[in-house]
Amino acid sequence: MPKLIRYYVHLVDFICEKVGRFVMYWVFFMMFLLILSFVTRNIINFPLLWIIEMAQFTITAYYILGGGYSMITDDHVRMDLFYGRLKKRGKAIMDICTSGFLIFYLAILFYGSITSLQYTIKTKQKLFTAWAPYVWPIKTLMLIGILLMLLQAFSTLFKDIAKIRNKKI
Template sequence: MPKIIKFYVHTVDTVCEKVGRFVMYWVFFMMFLLILSFVTRNIINFPLMWIIEMAQFTITAYYLLGGGYSMLADDHVRMDLFYGRLSKKGKAKMDVFTSFFLIFYLILLFFGSITSLIYTIETKQKLFTAWAPYVWPIKTLMLLGILLMLLQAFSTLFKDIANMKDKRI
C-alpha cells in the first residue's frame, strides 16, 4: 500500500480511537443528568425543564461521535447468515463489496447534515419546548460524527483491500 494510504489509515484510526474513548464516558454524564432529574422532580419537587433534553443531546452526541470508534473496533452489528463461515480473504471481499453501500449512505447523510446545519444556523432554529435550546450545537456534533464515520469507512475499506491482497497496512 502507498505511504499516503498508510498515513491516512493511521491518522483516521488514531482520531476515531481518541474521540471514541473520550466520548465513551459521556454515558456517565447522561446517567448523572437522569438521576438529577429524578431527584429534583420526585424528591425535591423542583423539576428542571432543561435536564431531559440535555440528556437526549448527550446520548445523541454519544451515539454519533462513537460511530467511528465502533467501526474501528469492529463492534458494529453485522448480519451473520454466512459471513462467519467465510475465510479471512472472503470476509475482506464481502466487506469491500458492502463498504461501497455504506460509503454511499454516509455521503448522503453527510451532505444532508451540512444542509440541515446551514438551515439551522440561518433560521436560528430552536426546539419547541419550555427550555427552547438552540439546535445548532447538536447538529454540529451530528455533522462531525457522520464525518468521522465516513473517514473511518474509507480507512476500513483500505484495510479490507490490503487483507484481500494478503498485505498489511
C-alpha cells in the first residue's frame, strides 16, 4: 500500500481510538446525571429541569462519537447470514462490496449534518422545553462523530483492500 494511505489509516485509527476511549467514560457521567435526577426528584423533591435533557445529550454524543471506535474494534452490528462462514479474505471482499453503501450513507449524513448545523447557528435554535438549551453543541458533536465514522469507513476500506492483496498496513 502507498505510504500516504498507510499514514492516513494509522492517523485515522489513532484519532478514532483516542476519541472512542475518551468518550467511553461518558456513560458514567450519564449515570451520575440519572442518579442525580432520581435523588432530586424523588428524595429531595426538587426536580431539576435540565437533567434529563443533559443525559440525552450525553448519550447521543457517546453513541455518535463512539461510532468510529466501534468500527475499529469490529463491534458494530452486522447481518450474519453467511458472513461468519467466510474466511478472512472472503470477509474482506464482502466488506469492500458493502463499504460503498456505508460511505455513501455517511457522506449524505455528513452533508445533512453540515446544513443542519448551519441552520441551527443561523437561527439560534433552542429546544422547546422548560430548560430551552441551545442545540448547536450537540449538533457540532454529531457532525464530528459522523466525520470520524466517514474517515474510519475509508480507513477500513483501505485495510480490506490490503487484506485481499496480502499486504500489511
